[in-house]
Amino acid sequence: MIKVEHIAKKYGKVEALQDISFEVEAGEIYGIIGPDGAGKTTLFRILTTLILADKGNACLNGWDVRKDYRLIRNNIGYMPGRFSLYQDLSVEENLQFFASIFKTRIETNYHLIKDIYQQLAPFKKRRAGALSGGMKQKLALCCALIHKPLILFLDEPTTGVDPVSRKELWDLLKQLKAEGITLVVSTSYMDEAGRCDRIALMLKGHFLSVDTPQNIVNHYTDDLWAVSSCNMSKLLTDLKNYPAMKSCYAFGDVHHISLQQQATAYTTSQQALQTYLENLHHNELSIRKIEASIEDCFMELAARSSLENKKPKQYV
Amino acid sequence: MYTNRFSTFLSFVRKECYHIFRDRWTTIILLIMPVLMIILFGFAISTEVKNAHIVVLDPSQDAATHAIVNKLATSEYFTIDRYVYDLKEIDALFKKDKIGMCIVFSERFYENMMHSGDAHIQLIADGSDPNYAYTLTQYATALISTYQQENLFQNIKLPYQIQTDIKMLYNPTLKGAYNTVPGVLGMVLMLICAMMTSISIAREKEMGNMEILLVSPLKPITIILSKTVPYIILSFINFATILLLSVFALKVPIAGSLGLIILISCIFIFVSLALGLLISTLVNTQMVAMLISGVVLMFPVILLSGMIFPVESMGVFFQWLAKILPANWYIAAIRKVMIQGLGITSVVKEIIVLLSMAVVLIAVSIKKFKVRIE
Amino acid sequence: MYKETHTHEEHLSIVAQGLTKRFGSFTAVDNISFNVKKGEIFGFLGANGAGKTTAMKMLCGLSKPTSGNATVAGFDVSTQSEQIKKNIGYMSQKFALYEDLKVWENMRLYAGIYGLNDNEIKSRTDEILQQLDFQNERNTLVKALPLGWKQKLAFSISIIHQPDIVFLDEPTGGVDPAARRQFWELIYQTADKGITVTRTTHYMDEAEYCNRICILVDGKIVALDSPKQLKETYSAQNIDEVFRLLARKAIRNQ
Numbered sequence: 027m028i029k030v031e032h033i034a035k036k037y038g039k040v041e042a043l044q045d046i047s048f049e050v051e052a053g054e055i056y057g058i059i060g061p062d063g064a065g066k067t068t069l070f071r072i073l074t075t076l077i078l079a080d081k082g083n084a085c086l087n088g089w090d091v092r093k094d095y096r097l098i099r100n101n102i103g104y105m106p107g108r109f110s111l112y113q114d115l116s117v118e119e120n121l122q123f124f125a126s127i128f129k130t131r132i133e134t135n136y137h138l139i140k141d142i143y144q145q146l147a148p149f150k151k152r153r154a155g156a157l158s159g160g161m162k163q164k165l166a167l168c169c170a171l172i173h174k175p176l177i178l179f180l181d182e183p184t185t186g187v188d189p190v191s192r193k194e195l196w197d198l199l200k201q202l203k204a205e206g207i208t209l210v211v212s213t214s215y216m217d218e219a220g221r222c223d224r225i226a227l228m229l230k231g232h233f234l235s236v237d238t239p240q241n242i243v244n245h246y247t248d249d250l251w252a253v254s255s256c257n258m259s260k261l262l263t264d265l266k267n268y269p270a271m272k273s274c275y276a277f278g279d280v281h282h283i284s285l286q287q288q289a290t291a292y293t294t295s296q297q298a299l300q301t302y303l304e305n306l307h308h309n310e311l312s313i314r315k316i317e318a319s320i321e322d323c324f325m326e327l328a329a330r331s332s333l334e335n336k337k338p339k340q341y342v
Numbered sequence: 343m344y345t346n347r348f349s350t351f352l353s354f355v356r357k358e359c360y361h362i363f364r365d366r367w368t369t370i371i372l373l374i375m376p377v378l379m380i381i382l383f384g385f386a387i388s389t390e391v392k393n394a395h396i397v398v399l400d401p402s403q404d405a406a407t408h409a410i411v412n413k414l415a416t417s418e419y420f421t422i423d424r425y426v427y428d429l430k431e432i433d434a435l436f437k438k439d440k441i442g443m444c445i446v447f448s449e450r451f452y453e454n455m456m457h458s459g460d461a462h463i464q465l466i467a468d469g470s471d472p473n474y475a476y477t478l479t480q481y482a483t484a485l486i487s488t489y490q491q492e493n494l495f496q497n498i499k500l501p502y503q504i505q506t507d508i509k510m511l512y513n514p515t516l517k518g519a520y521n522t523v524p525g526v527l528g529m530v531l532m533l534i535c536a537m538m539t540s541i542s543i544a545r546e547k548e549m550g551n552m553e554i555l556l557v558s559p560l561k562p563i564t565i566i567l568s569k570t571v572p573y574i575i576l577s578f579i580n581f582a583t584i585l586l587l588s589v590f591a592l593k594v595p596i597a598g599s600l601g602l603i604i605l606i607s608c609i610f611i612f613v614s615l616a617l618g619l620l621i622s623t624l625v626n627t628q629m630v631a632m633l634i635s636g637v638v639l640m641f642p643v644i645l646l647s648g649m650i651f652p653v654e655s656m657g658v659f660f661q662w663l664a665k666i667l668p669a670n671w672y673i674a675a676i677r678k679v680m681i682q683g684l685g686i687t688s689v690v691k692e693i694i695v696l697l698s699m700a701v702v703l704i705a706v707s708i709k710k711f712k713v714r715i716e
Numbered sequence: 717m718y719k720e721t722h723t724h725e726e727h728l729s730i731v732a733q734g735l736t737k738r739f740g741s742f743t744a745v746d747n748i749s750f751n752v753k754k755g756e757i758f759g760f761l762g763a764n765g766a767g768k769t770t771a772m773k774m775l776c777g778l779s780k781p782t783s784g785n786a787t788v789a790g791f792d793v794s795t796q797s798e799q800i801k802k803n804i805g806y807m808s809q810k811f812a813l814y815e816d817l818k819v820w821e822n823m824r825l826y827a828g829i830y831g832l833n834d835n836e837i838k839s840r841t842d843e844i845l846q847q848l849d850f851q852n853e854r855n856t857l858v859k860a861l862p863l864g865w866k867q868k869l870a871f872s873i874s875i876i877h878q879p880d881i882v883f884l885d886e887p888t889g890g891v892d893p894a895a896r897r898q899f900w901e902l903i904y905q906t907a908d909k910g911i912t913v914t915r916t917t918h919y920m921d922e923a924e925y926c927n928r929i930c931i932l933v934d935g936k937i938v939a940l941d942s943p944k945q946l947k948e949t950y951s952a953q954n955i956d957e958v959f960r961l962l963a964r965k966a967i968r969n970q
Contacts, residue, residue: 127559127560
């Protein structure tokens, strides 16, 4: 459905996108996951024909983003990261306006937006500017869906939205997938990765990895441990000083660590660490082996890619 | 399909009207502003002069000087404050800020006027307020020249000439409002069309709405048209308000053809809209749009259109600058038609200039309107 | 009377009792009571409009409670707001850094606002730059810094006058995972020095890092405990789940 080949884009000296290539299958939820400044919005703007890439090609449903931008604009939906509906228009007026610019009526594709619209209905006379973050995003989603697009691009739809509304939004995207709409969603929340069929982890203008969330987790090579004690701050410092430490960082109410010697047997290394920490007077100590999350994978891939990037520089 | 496109257009226009009328301050400013401007320029900042105190230095004391002084004294513009006998006194009087102008006759004035042609009148005014000084000397010159003309009929030809301002001929009562109405028209139309259009498009960009509009089947031309239509309507409302106010409140009659005035105004509205569009293609925020349309469009119009300061007394550069401002051509044309009552043949030049400005600007701004957001 | 409770209250940074704020008929914060210990990392969690910001404003002395009372760093929020302002740090959602000023200029500016003298400004600036490993960025314009660095800088500046308590309002999301860790390490270090850290957030994974969190629903505290304990109580995998369980009861949707 979407085919991107060697897209690159520079803003002055900043390389916003460096040689990006990927494909999105029809009917899948494709997640682009990365922090602010990774280049997600630039990529979305190129795909939605809002800006031109410096290099490379991209096709949506066989249409070229450069030449066939009229066709593309008639057939896709785009929900920008910033709330971009009219704040001084009511919920109903916004919806009606967007229906009319897409030359359709609210009733035509009502089944698509029914679930969201029912939640919005009590506020339909309210100005969009006075809605809560979650409600705003729901309205924006309605407006982007009103013409039943082939592909829907959602740039950070859950940013600034409370957890309850976030879950509701993702449930809605799942329903849209069932309707046959291809979805490309960007997010900076690593924990939303599991909601996508496939994800691309993005950092500093390039993709670190593209795969299903499960495969990315499976490819995490090291053993990962969650460590906690009653003094988390001291624990972090002590862990960092542990000689065999490979990586160590805070992760919610535990610290995630991986150790250098992968060959060492499970019990030995845990035992050694436990003894080390007990000697440093840590109470309520807990060390358990865990499966990596997408966020762990992201950090590992990012660290590896920055190492790879640094290497050639040292030799040149 | 065609009706469908039209309904898209209509709903866009409706949306635009919501923007205007939901913001109470915008509405008030847009509808009340012309009224305020007329009041401000028509009454408050009037360049009209009433009972300015003048002093007379008249070494001749003959029939001619008495007649001229009498003419000035009986006009509503001047009051003779006193007679002085030495130029040195004048300085002190000016410094005390008591008088507006001093009229100095040369010696043996009448005799010289009739025989040698060497009769001089010197008008001394306080240059620290150039505008006021200019007006006073203009009025005095006009009155002296009236005296000269009256004499012309009784007498044989007079050997000396006094320059008269051409404006006085068509504004015999020297009413400030005659100058004001065309100026306010030009300013308000410029403000509504250029400033408001550029701000409203910049707003779409600033709020991120433009992204969605571009990624929709809408054609740029539809966006442009539907953004401008509400302001065209508003301009006509304001246009009518100003004309009604000027006729009924300021008592400035429409001397020429109303149809011609409307035609010229339409052309000017297009020029202003195109300017507004052009500005909006160059900027991304409302603030910059406002500053540019304010600084680049409004100030020069106020300063260089001759509404407040006479262009004649400005440097060559500014006179040239005044010539490239669309508003000046418009104001000049309206002055001719509305105040002087001239027909289409006298404003052909202005119409052609305005039309070509409109064509060029609209072409450039449509070409510059980006289908992308870079 | 005061003396008796003094020893007890000495290690408490915030004491709130029945704190309530009404706007007309709308009760934004409804009778909340809690204590925050010195050097604790305390989180306020809630959906949009649950009353987090209003509660925070009252504690900062920016808004007077309708009823109830609270002391912050030993000062009464209703009557001693000036003293409170001198003894707290505040980092807002949008980091109040001036983008077109250099890193050290921002530091000098805020240090000046809090009345530090030249020597103090110099030593604090050097100290912070060293702590952040920012020595090379001293003369960099703030707008040229990556988001994660700005966040760390903004935080360090908010405690440049070494306040008793620092309030962090709704941190922006989207910082890259590694930078986020560094930010938390900075917060740990700050808390170790005895500065109390209070933060409001609606990112539930951020809440897991706090020592204790308090969940607000419709202006009331519905849960207050350590993340670990809360997860056990509600037998949930993470705080997100706990929150969703509790927030479901919310009446006030908007």
